[in-house]
Amino acid sequence: MKRNWREGFSRRELLKTSAGLGAGVALNGLLPSTAARAAGPDLNMWWWGEQELPGLKAVVDDAVKSYTAASVKPMLQDTAVVISQFQTAAAAGEAPDIQFLWNGIYHMESVWLGYLQPLEGLVSDQVIKDSSPTLLSRFGGKTYRVGWYALPMIWIYNKDLYDKAGLDADKAPATWDEFLAACEKLKSAGIAPLGGGIQDGYWGEWYFGHAIAQNVDSAGEVIGLFTGERDFREPKYHEHWVKLEELKKAGFLNADMSSTELYPGIDLIPAGKIAAGQSVGARVPKDSEMTKGRIGTMVMPVYGKGKLAGKPIFDSQGLGIPTKAKNPKDAAAFLEYLQSPEQLKLLHDKTGWIPANTNFDLSVITDPVVVDMWKRWGQSENIPYLANLVPGQFYEQALLPSAQQVVEGKITGEEAGELAYKVAKEWRDFNPDIVENYKKWSTDLGG
Amino acid sequence: MNHSARFVPYLYVAPLVALLLFVFGYPLVRIFEFSFKMVRGIDGPWIGWRNYDLVLSQPLFWESVQHNMLLLVAVPFMVGWSLLIAVVLYERLKGWKLYRVVLFLPYILAIPIIAVIMKKIFQFNGPVNEVLRWLSLDFLALDWIGSSDVALWTVMMLIIWRESALGIILFLARLLSLDESLIESAKPPAWRLISESVPMLIIWPRWMMARRSDTSSATLSECVESKIAIPALA
Numbered sequence: 144m145k146r147n148w149r150e151g152f153s154r155r156e157l158l159k160t161s162a163g164l165g166a167g168v169a170l171n172g173l174l175p176s177t178a179a180r181a182a183g184p185d186l187n188m189w190w191w192g193e194q195e196l197p198g199l200k201a202v203v204d205d206a207v208k209s210y211t212a213a214s215v216k217p218m219l220q221d222t223a224v225v226i227s228q229f230q231t232a233a234a235a236g237e238a239p240d241i242q243f244l245w246n247g248i249y250h251m252e253s254v255w256l257g258y259l260q261p262l263e264g265l266v267s268d269q270v271i272k273d274s275s276p277t278l279l280s281r282f283g284g285k286t287y288r289v290g291w292y293a294l295p296m297i298w299i300y301n302k303d304l305y306d307k308a309g310l311d312a313d314k315a316p317a318t319w320d321e322f323l324a325a326c327e328k329l330k331s332a333g334i335a336p337l338g339g340g341i342q343d344g345y346w347g348e349w350y351f352g353h354a355i356a357q358n359v360d361s362a363g364e365v366i367g368l369f370t371g372e373r374d375f376r377e378p379k380y381h382e383h384w385v386k387l388e389e390l391k392k393a394g395f396l397n398a399d400m401s402s403t404e405l406y407p408g409i410d411l412i413p414a415g416k417i418a419a420g421q422s423v424g425a426r427v428p429k430d431s432e433m434t435k436g437r438i439g440t441m442v443m444p445v446y447g448k449g450k451l452a453g454k455p456i457f458d459s460q461g462l463g464i465p466t467k468a469k470n471p472k473d474a475a476a477f478l479e480y481l482q483s484p485e486q487l488k489l490l491h492d493k494t495g496w497i498p499a500n501t502n503f504d505l506s507v508i509t510d511p512v513v514v515d516m517w518k519r520w521g522q523s524e525n526i527p528y529l530a531n532l533v534p535g536q537f538y539e540q541a542l543l544p545s546a547q548q549v550v551e552g553k554i555t556g557e558e559a560g561e562l563a564y565k566v567a568k569e570w571r572d573f574n575p576d577i578v579e580n581y582k583k584w585s586t587d588l589g590g
Numbered sequence: 591m592n593h594s595a596r597f598v599p600y601l602y603v604a605p606l607v608a609l610l611l612f613v614f615g616y617p618l619v620r621i622f623e624f625s626f627k628m629v630r631g632i633d634g635p636w637i638g639w640r641n642y643d644l645v646l647s648q649p650l651f652w653e654s655v656q657h658n659m660l661l662l663v664a665v666p667f668m669v670g671w672s673l674l675i676a677v678v679l680y681e682r683l684k685g686w687k688l689y690r691v692v693l694f695l696p697y698i699l700a701i702p703i704i705a706v707i708m709k710k711i712f713q714f715n716g717p718v719n720e721v722l723r724w725l726s727l728d729f730l731a732l733d734w735i736g737s738s739d740v741a742l743w744t745v746m747m748l749i750i751w752r753e754s755a756l757g758i759i760l761f762l763a764r765l766l767s768l769d770e771s772l773i774e775s776a777k778p779p780a781w782r783l784i785s786e787s788v789p790m791l792i793i794w795p796r797w798m799m800a801r802r803s804d805t806s807s808a809t810l811s812e813c814v815e816s817k818i819a820i821p822a823l824a
Contacts, residue, residue, distance in 0.1 A: 227632075230631045230632055231632050233631075234631055234632045234633070252631075253631075256630060256631045258631070342735065342736060398714055398715070399713055399714035399715045399733075399736070400736070401714070401733055401736025401737065402709075402712070402713045402714040402716075402733055402734070402735045402736030403713060403714075403736075404709075540648075540650060548738075551736070551737060551738060553738065569644070573640070573644055574628075576630075
């Protein structure tokens with residue numbers, strides 16, 4: 144009998160159909176996907192990054208598809224649960240084989256909890272070194288991450304605005320005095336010399352990452368500010384906030400800085416509304432294209448006397464292998480595969496951005512601004528991003544509010560140093576076990 | 591109804607209650623338990639009241655409490671404002687239906703959407719300040735969301751703007767469902783005195799003229815209440 148679909152389903156038929164569909168879906172979920180099917184073992188990979196680098200999902204999907212030594216099951220994590228989801232799974236003995244890891248303290252706590260294993264002996268030493276995991280991935284003489292994609296921390300400036308103010312647009316100010324002189328000229332020309340957006344606070348984190356390096360000789364010295372061996376009240380350790388206060392008082396910061404968020408604030412530079420400010424390397428290709436190559440990159444002008452002053456800051460996102468990974472050797476082999484020349488090229492092709500590997504073939508990049516930046520930040524001597532050393536409590540209660548309040552004119556740079564000292568002490572008193580780990584970490588960081 | 595039948599309704603709701611307890615109750619209990627631990631990863635050693643000591647000793651915590659208390663000021667203001675606007679709408683001034691839609695609109699907008707739009711609007715160089723500067727009211731062009739002195743009041747203003755919408759509709763719905771005589775009798779005596787005597791004062795000279803010319807026999811009150819035309823002036 145021919146069925147008239149307009150009559151609709153009876154309740155019994157609806158239930159039967161739903162059950163059938165449900166069973167089908169469940170069965171499909173239980174069976175491995177044919178796309179990811181390979182001869183070797185199953186590997187679970189929990190990753191993050193599509194959120195900040197669109198196209199990364201295509202990179203992962205292609206890599207998984209082309210990899211034949213194991214069947215890799217990728218799972219994109221939500222930003223809010225990258226750390227907690229992993230730590231919960233690791234504590235329950237259900238950790239993935241490969242885990243995405245932010246740098247510094249964001250993965251070091253998992254190292255101290257015993258959730259991550261060192262990569263030496265699993266991943267070749269050369270691959271680890273070439274992938275630029277940075278110094279902040281090391282603890283106890285071992286490395287816990289392989290670098291994945293690059294995060295150069297930079298300052299940018301608008302060359303057209305520098306031209307307009309009668310400055311040499313091809314020569315960015317290198318010293319603080321040169322910078323202040325440039326700011327004066329820009330201000331006289333009616334241009335906001337420096338700034339961005341600090342409403343959400345992250346500008347203050349970046350500023351700390353750039354500026355604390357000015358007066359320290361090593362990353363370990365910064366650790367001392369939290370373990371109590373050094374003190375934020377010493378002028379050289381809060382000079383960066385004093386400099387920020389001076390910039391504010393001189394009228395060199397954009398007037399709407401406190402009501403603008405970080406990324407919309409960066410947009411103001413290529414848009415020609417602010418002359419210079421902090422940015423990240425991944426934005427440079429787009430900003431350069433938008434300004435037809437009239438964006439310049441620079442390091443923070445030097446005022447300090449520390450050994451790290453004036454050096455390019457290089458950070459990277461990375462991947463590691465949990466202690467209870469079921470197939471650590473196979474996971475290591477896949478991490479090495481991701482560092483192969485064709486996979487590095489794939490990452491660039493799909494995302495337009497640069498993998499963290501120093502062997503990446505630069506010839507595929509056509510924009511001279513991007514090439515120049517990569518040579519200086521990625522391939523020259525660089526330093527780690529020191530804001531990644533900051534404990535969470537300090538980050539929330541001192542790092543973000545201090546810069547916000549200095550920019551707003553509520554506190555002085557010296558008072559910001561007092562606040563930082565107070566919060567660091569509270570954190571220290573409350574967390575003696577983590578302080579001990581910080582002290583051990585300090586030896587890896589040249590403290 | 592036999593004894594066991596009394597429990598049947600509870601059995602019906604039991605699965606949902608169990609689900610709610612699992613989804614909401616269990617995490618709440620665990621969070622409370624965690625508050626007495628030094629959390630390391632997903633667990634940690636028992637430390638008694640130290641987490642509470644730490645939080646309560648923070649000036650930041652007390653500032654947050656103070657800000658929340660200040661935001662509470664918005665509640666009575668919101669109620670009063672909603673009632674006032676509802677009464678104005680109830681009086682059916684011209685275009686009241688349109689005003690009703692405009693006033694209720696913020697309530698149906700999602701909070702994140704309002705947040706994004708208002709952040710743009712209230713930026714230091716945003717549309718609100720641009721308009722104020724254009725009107726030469728530069729002194730009013732504040733850093734609405736960037737200054738810690740002003741931001742709380744901006745937030746309060748937005749809360750009142752959005753949340754009053756529901757209050758207005760609720761008050762208006764209730765007013766419309768009432769008998770008009772109830773509302774009339776509920777008006778305060780002073781209001782009634784004013785509302786009755788003002789028309790009398792307006793009509794009185796006309797009424798006097800009509801009486802003198804013998805063209806009307808109606809009393810003054812009848813003229814006011816039933817709006818009887820006064821022939822002398824018609």
